[in-house]
Amino acid sequence: MKHKIKIATTSLAGCFGCHMSFLDMDECLAGLLEQIEFDRSPFTDIKKCGSCDIGLIEGGVCTTENVHVLREFRANCTTLVAVGACAINGGVPAMRNYFDLQECLQEVYLNGVGVTNPQIPDDIELPLLLDKVYPISEVVHIDYFLPGCPPSADAFLQLLESLLAGQKPIIQKSQLHYD
Template structure:
Protein backbone atom coordinates (compact mmCIF):
# COMPACT_ATOMS: atom_id res chain seq x y z
CA UNK A 1 0.00 0.00 0.00
CA UNK A 2 1.30 3.44 -0.87
CA UNK A 3 2.20 5.62 2.08
CA UNK A 4 0.07 8.68 2.78
CA UNK A 5 1.61 11.89 1.54
CA UNK A 6 2.29 15.08 3.49
CA UNK A 7 2.75 18.53 1.98
CA UNK A 8 4.02 21.51 3.94
CA UNK A 9 4.56 25.16 3.09
CA UNK A 10 5.54 28.44 4.68
CA UNK A 11 3.41 31.42 3.58
CA UNK A 12 3.82 34.68 5.51
CA UNK A 13 5.88 33.00 8.21
CA UNK A 14 9.50 32.78 9.30
CA UNK A 15 10.12 29.01 8.86
CA UNK A 16 10.27 28.75 12.65
CA UNK A 17 7.38 26.26 12.58
CA UNK A 18 9.29 24.12 10.07
CA UNK A 19 12.26 24.29 12.45
CA UNK A 20 9.93 23.05 15.19
CA UNK A 21 8.85 20.19 12.88
CA UNK A 22 12.52 19.22 12.52
CA UNK A 23 12.84 19.58 16.30
CA UNK A 24 10.90 16.32 16.76
CA UNK A 25 14.46 14.90 16.56
CA UNK A 26 14.79 11.19 15.75
CA UNK A 27 11.02 10.85 15.70
CA UNK A 28 11.33 12.31 12.18
CA UNK A 29 12.50 8.80 11.21
CA UNK A 30 9.20 7.38 12.47
CA UNK A 31 7.36 10.03 10.45
CA UNK A 32 9.49 9.25 7.37
CA UNK A 33 8.58 5.55 7.72
CA UNK A 34 4.89 6.37 7.83
CA UNK A 35 4.62 9.03 5.13
CA UNK A 36 6.11 10.38 1.94
CA UNK A 37 6.80 14.09 1.73
CA UNK A 38 5.24 15.80 -1.26
CA UNK A 39 5.66 19.54 -1.85
CA UNK A 40 7.64 20.91 1.08
CA UNK A 41 10.72 23.04 1.74
CA UNK A 42 12.32 19.74 2.75
CA UNK A 43 12.11 18.27 -0.79
CA UNK A 44 11.70 21.45 -2.84
CA UNK A 45 8.87 20.39 -5.21
CA UNK A 46 7.17 23.57 -6.45
CA UNK A 47 3.67 22.09 -6.80
CA UNK A 48 1.87 19.24 -5.07
CA UNK A 49 2.42 16.17 -7.28
CA UNK A 50 -0.27 13.79 -5.97
CA UNK A 51 -3.24 13.81 -3.61
CA UNK A 52 -2.00 14.41 -0.03
CA UNK A 53 -3.49 13.15 3.22
CA UNK A 54 -2.20 16.07 5.27
CA UNK A 55 -1.22 19.63 4.45
CA UNK A 56 0.65 21.67 7.07
CA UNK A 57 0.42 25.44 6.59
CA UNK A 58 2.85 27.77 8.30
CA UNK A 59 2.15 31.50 8.05
CA UNK A 60 -0.87 33.55 7.08
CA UNK A 61 -1.64 35.30 3.78
CA UNK A 62 0.03 38.65 3.11
CA UNK A 63 0.06 38.56 -0.71
CA UNK A 64 -1.81 37.03 -3.66
CA UNK A 65 0.75 34.25 -4.06
CA UNK A 66 0.10 33.10 -0.46
CA UNK A 67 -3.61 32.90 -1.27
CA UNK A 68 -2.95 30.92 -4.48
CA UNK A 69 -0.70 28.44 -2.67
CA UNK A 70 -3.17 28.07 0.21
CA UNK A 71 -6.04 27.36 -2.21
CA UNK A 72 -3.79 24.87 -4.06
CA UNK A 73 -3.17 23.09 -0.74
CA UNK A 74 -6.87 23.08 0.16
CA UNK A 75 -7.70 21.53 -3.21
CA UNK A 76 -5.05 18.82 -2.94
CA UNK A 77 -5.01 17.88 0.77
CA UNK A 78 -7.61 15.85 2.66
CA UNK A 79 -6.84 17.49 6.00
CA UNK A 80 -5.43 21.00 6.22
CA UNK A 81 -3.71 22.12 9.43
CA UNK A 82 -2.81 25.69 10.41
CA UNK A 83 0.54 25.45 12.18
CA UNK A 84 1.64 28.32 14.39
CA UNK A 85 0.32 31.73 15.40
CA UNK A 86 0.85 33.34 11.96
CA UNK A 87 -1.40 30.72 10.36
CA UNK A 88 -3.99 30.79 13.15
CA UNK A 89 -4.11 34.54 13.88
CA UNK A 90 -1.79 36.39 11.49
CA UNK A 91 1.09 36.63 13.93
CA UNK A 92 3.94 39.11 13.61
CA UNK A 93 3.21 39.91 9.91
CA UNK A 94 -0.29 40.99 11.00
CA UNK A 95 1.25 43.87 12.95
CA UNK A 96 0.98 45.76 9.67
CA UNK A 97 -2.81 45.44 9.93
CA UNK A 98 -2.62 48.25 12.48
CA UNK A 99 -1.18 50.63 9.84
CA UNK A 100 -2.75 51.42 6.43
CA UNK A 101 -0.89 49.58 3.63
CA UNK A 102 0.03 52.78 1.79
CA UNK A 103 1.58 54.27 4.94
CA UNK A 104 3.45 51.01 5.52
CA UNK A 105 4.98 51.03 2.02
CA UNK A 106 5.82 54.73 2.20
CA UNK A 107 7.68 54.19 5.48
CA UNK A 108 9.54 51.14 4.15
CA UNK A 109 10.56 52.52 0.73
CA UNK A 110 10.43 56.31 0.90
CA UNK A 111 10.44 57.90 4.33
CA UNK A 112 12.10 55.50 6.75
CA UNK A 113 15.17 56.99 8.49
CA UNK A 114 17.57 54.50 6.85
CA UNK A 115 16.00 54.41 3.36
CA UNK A 116 18.25 55.21 0.38
CA UNK A 117 15.99 55.39 -2.66
CA UNK A 118 16.92 58.45 -4.83
CA UNK A 119 14.57 57.41 -7.69
CA UNK A 120 11.75 57.09 -5.14
CA UNK A 121 10.61 53.80 -6.68
CA UNK A 122 8.13 51.46 -5.04
CA UNK A 123 8.40 47.72 -5.85
CA UNK A 124 6.43 47.45 -9.10
CA UNK A 125 7.89 44.46 -10.99
CA UNK A 126 5.13 42.33 -12.52
CA UNK A 127 6.89 39.24 -11.17
CA UNK A 128 6.27 40.37 -7.60
CA UNK A 129 3.01 39.14 -6.04
CA UNK A 130 0.70 41.99 -5.05
CA UNK A 131 0.33 42.66 -1.34
CA UNK A 132 -3.12 42.15 0.16
CA UNK A 133 -4.82 45.06 1.94
CA UNK A 134 -4.01 43.29 5.21
CA UNK A 135 -2.63 40.00 6.51
CA UNK A 136 -5.24 37.26 6.85
CA UNK A 137 -5.03 34.13 8.97
CA UNK A 138 -5.58 30.92 7.00
CA UNK A 139 -9.10 30.15 8.16
CA UNK A 140 -10.27 33.55 6.88
CA UNK A 141 -9.26 32.38 3.36
CA UNK A 142 -10.01 28.62 3.15
CA UNK A 143 -11.53 26.00 5.43
CA UNK A 144 -8.97 24.79 7.97
CA UNK A 145 -9.53 21.48 9.76
CA UNK A 146 -7.16 21.83 12.71
CA UNK A 147 -5.22 24.61 14.43
CA UNK A 148 -1.90 24.12 16.22
CA UNK A 149 -1.20 27.42 18.00
CA UNK A 150 2.19 28.51 19.29
CA UNK A 151 5.14 30.60 18.22
CA UNK A 152 6.21 28.04 17.24
CA UNK A 153 4.06 25.09 18.31
CA UNK A 154 6.32 22.74 20.26
CA UNK A 155 7.77 19.69 18.52
CA UNK A 156 5.56 17.56 20.80
CA UNK A 157 2.45 19.42 19.62
CA UNK A 158 3.31 18.85 15.95
CA UNK A 159 4.31 15.19 16.48
CA UNK A 160 1.17 14.43 18.49
CA UNK A 161 -1.01 15.99 15.79
CA UNK A 162 0.75 14.05 13.02
CA UNK A 163 0.46 10.74 14.87
CA UNK A 164 -3.24 11.32 15.55
CA UNK A 165 -4.00 12.24 11.94
CA UNK A 166 -1.97 9.34 10.51
CA UNK A 167 -3.86 6.89 12.71
CA UNK A 168 -7.18 8.34 11.56
CA UNK A 169 -7.98 10.06 14.85
CA UNK A 170 -9.04 13.58 15.78
CA UNK A 171 -6.33 15.96 16.94
CA UNK A 172 -7.00 16.55 20.63
CA UNK A 173 -4.36 18.68 22.34
CA UNK A 174 -3.96 18.29 26.12
CA UNK A 175 -3.68 21.38 28.34
CA UNK A 176 0.10 21.85 28.17
CA UNK A 177 0.24 21.75 24.37
CA UNK A 178 -2.10 24.66 23.63
CA UNK A 179 0.21 27.68 23.84
CA UNK A 180 -0.04 31.07 22.15
CA UNK A 181 3.65 31.92 22.68
Protein backbone atom coordinates in the same frame (compact mmCIF):
# COMPACT_ATOMS: atom_id res chain seq x y z
CA MET B 1 4.12 -2.70 1.34
CA LYS B 2 1.85 -0.46 3.39
CA HIS B 3 0.54 2.72 1.78
CA LYS B 4 2.40 5.78 3.06
CA ILE B 5 0.48 8.93 4.00
CA LYS B 6 1.44 11.86 1.76
CA ILE B 7 2.15 15.12 3.56
CA ALA B 8 2.73 18.55 2.03
CA THR B 9 3.99 21.61 3.90
CA THR B 10 4.47 25.26 3.02
CA SER B 11 5.13 28.60 4.60
CA LEU B 12 3.24 31.75 3.65
CA ALA B 13 3.83 35.08 5.50
CA GLY B 14 5.76 34.07 8.60
CA CYS B 15 9.21 33.38 9.95
CA PHE B 16 9.57 29.67 9.09
CA GLY B 17 9.78 28.86 12.81
CA CYS B 18 7.04 26.25 12.57
CA HIS B 19 9.03 24.26 10.01
CA MET B 20 12.08 24.50 12.27
CA SER B 21 10.01 23.21 15.19
CA PHE B 22 8.75 20.39 12.96
CA LEU B 23 12.38 19.37 12.37
CA ASP B 24 12.93 19.39 16.15
CA MET B 25 11.10 16.05 16.26
CA ASP B 26 14.59 14.64 15.59
CA GLU B 27 14.61 10.82 15.83
CA CYS B 28 10.81 10.72 15.99
CA LEU B 29 10.73 12.22 12.50
CA ALA B 30 12.88 9.34 11.25
CA GLY B 31 10.33 6.94 12.74
CA LEU B 32 7.45 8.79 11.07
CA LEU B 33 9.15 8.41 7.69
CA GLU B 34 8.18 4.73 7.81
CA GLN B 35 4.53 5.87 7.60
CA ILE B 36 4.72 9.14 5.65
CA GLU B 37 6.27 10.62 2.54
CA PHE B 38 6.62 14.30 1.71
CA ASP B 39 5.14 15.95 -1.35
CA ARG B 40 5.54 19.71 -1.76
CA SER B 41 7.72 20.93 1.07
CA PRO B 42 10.94 22.83 1.69
CA PHE B 43 12.25 19.40 2.72
CA THR B 44 11.80 18.09 -0.84
CA ASP B 45 11.97 21.28 -2.91
CA ILE B 46 8.88 20.13 -4.85
CA LYS B 47 7.15 23.34 -6.01
CA LYS B 48 3.58 22.18 -6.75
CA CYS B 49 1.32 20.29 -4.38
CA GLY B 50 0.19 16.91 -5.67
CA SER B 51 -2.65 14.85 -4.24
CA CYS B 52 -1.94 14.62 -0.49
CA ASP B 53 -3.53 13.26 2.62
CA ILE B 54 -2.34 16.03 4.97
CA GLY B 55 -1.31 19.62 4.32
CA LEU B 56 0.49 21.64 6.98
CA ILE B 57 0.47 25.40 6.39
CA GLU B 58 2.31 28.01 8.44
CA GLY B 59 2.11 31.77 7.95
CA GLY B 60 -0.63 34.26 7.25
CA VAL B 61 -1.95 35.35 3.87
CA CYS B 62 -0.59 38.71 2.70
CA THR B 63 -0.03 38.38 -1.08
CA THR B 64 -1.92 37.12 -4.10
CA GLU B 65 0.72 34.38 -4.39
CA ASN B 66 -0.12 33.26 -0.81
CA VAL B 67 -3.79 33.00 -1.82
CA HIS B 68 -2.88 30.89 -4.86
CA VAL B 69 -0.66 28.50 -2.85
CA LEU B 70 -3.25 28.18 -0.08
CA ARG B 71 -6.07 27.39 -2.52
CA GLU B 72 -3.82 24.86 -4.29
CA PHE B 73 -3.21 23.13 -0.95
CA ARG B 74 -6.91 23.10 -0.07
CA ALA B 75 -7.75 21.58 -3.45
CA ASN B 76 -5.07 18.90 -3.17
CA CYS B 77 -5.05 17.98 0.54
CA THR B 78 -7.72 15.85 2.16
CA THR B 79 -6.91 17.31 5.60
CA LEU B 80 -5.56 20.84 5.99
CA VAL B 81 -3.92 22.01 9.23
CA ALA B 82 -3.26 25.66 10.13
CA VAL B 83 0.07 25.57 11.97
CA GLY B 84 1.14 28.33 14.35
CA ALA B 85 -0.05 31.78 15.33
CA CYS B 86 0.55 33.39 11.91
CA ALA B 87 -1.64 30.83 10.12
CA ILE B 88 -4.31 30.90 12.83
CA ASN B 89 -4.63 34.66 13.46
CA GLY B 90 -2.07 36.43 11.25
CA GLY B 91 0.59 36.56 13.99
CA VAL B 92 3.33 39.18 13.85
CA PRO B 93 2.84 39.91 10.11
CA ALA B 94 -0.74 41.01 10.92
CA MET B 95 0.63 43.89 12.99
CA ARG B 96 0.59 45.85 9.72
CA ASN B 97 -3.22 45.55 9.72
CA TYR B 98 -3.36 48.53 12.08
CA PHE B 99 -2.03 50.78 9.33
CA ASP B 100 -3.06 51.67 5.81
CA LEU B 101 -1.05 49.60 3.31
CA GLN B 102 -0.07 52.61 1.19
CA GLU B 103 1.13 54.48 4.29
CA CYS B 104 3.24 51.45 5.29
CA LEU B 105 4.85 51.25 1.86
CA GLN B 106 5.59 54.98 1.86
CA GLU B 107 7.10 54.84 5.34
CA VAL B 108 9.37 51.91 4.51
CA TYR B 109 10.41 52.72 0.96
CA LEU B 110 10.17 56.50 0.75
CA ASN B 111 10.56 57.96 4.25
CA GLY B 112 12.48 55.22 6.10
CA VAL B 113 15.75 55.86 7.87
CA GLY B 114 18.68 55.20 5.55
CA VAL B 115 16.59 55.09 2.34
CA THR B 116 19.03 55.82 -0.48
CA ASN B 117 16.85 55.10 -3.51
CA PRO B 118 13.31 56.19 -2.58
CA GLN B 119 10.83 54.20 -4.64
CA ILE B 120 8.11 51.70 -3.89
CA PRO B 121 9.00 48.42 -5.66
CA ASP B 122 6.71 47.64 -8.58
CA ASP B 123 8.53 44.82 -10.34
CA ILE B 124 6.11 42.50 -12.12
CA GLU B 125 7.92 39.53 -10.49
CA LEU B 126 6.85 40.65 -6.99
CA PRO B 127 3.54 39.23 -5.72
CA LEU B 128 0.84 41.83 -5.13
CA LEU B 129 0.24 42.71 -1.49
CA LEU B 130 -3.26 42.28 -0.11
CA ASP B 131 -4.95 45.09 1.85
CA LYS B 132 -4.14 43.25 5.08
CA VAL B 133 -2.74 39.97 6.43
CA TYR B 134 -5.44 37.33 6.75
CA PRO B 135 -5.57 34.15 8.85
CA ILE B 136 -5.72 31.22 6.44
CA SER B 137 -9.18 30.21 7.69
CA GLU B 138 -10.55 33.42 6.15
CA VAL B 139 -9.46 32.17 2.72
CA VAL B 140 -10.09 28.39 2.80
CA HIS B 141 -11.69 25.80 5.07
CA ILE B 142 -9.28 24.47 7.71
CA ASP B 143 -9.77 21.05 9.28
CA TYR B 144 -7.48 21.42 12.32
CA PHE B 145 -5.50 24.11 14.10
CA LEU B 146 -2.12 23.57 15.77
CA PRO B 147 -1.52 26.66 17.92
CA GLY B 148 1.78 27.96 19.21
CA CYS B 149 4.51 30.31 18.17
CA PRO B 150 5.88 27.96 17.12
CA PRO B 151 4.10 24.75 18.09
CA SER B 152 6.47 22.43 19.94
CA ALA B 153 7.95 19.35 18.31
CA ASP B 154 5.91 17.28 20.78
CA ALA B 155 2.71 19.02 19.62
CA PHE B 156 3.59 18.24 15.98
CA LEU B 157 4.25 14.63 16.90
CA GLN B 158 0.99 14.34 18.82
CA LEU B 159 -0.94 15.87 15.88
CA LEU B 160 0.66 13.59 13.30
CA GLU B 161 0.36 10.42 15.37
CA SER B 162 -3.36 11.11 15.87
CA LEU B 163 -3.96 11.82 12.17
CA LEU B 164 -1.96 8.75 11.11
CA ALA B 165 -4.11 6.63 13.45
CA GLY B 166 -7.26 8.10 11.89
CA GLN B 167 -8.16 9.95 15.08
CA LYS B 168 -9.11 13.54 15.72
CA PRO B 169 -6.02 15.28 17.15
CA ILE B 170 -6.28 16.69 20.64
CA ILE B 171 -3.26 18.69 21.71
CA GLN B 172 -2.58 18.83 25.44
CA LYS B 173 -2.20 22.32 26.93
CA SER B 174 1.19 21.29 28.27
CA GLN B 175 2.34 20.88 24.64
CA LEU B 176 1.49 24.47 23.70
CA HIS B 177 3.91 27.35 24.02
CA TYR B 178 4.35 30.85 22.66
CA ASP B 179 8.04 31.75 22.74
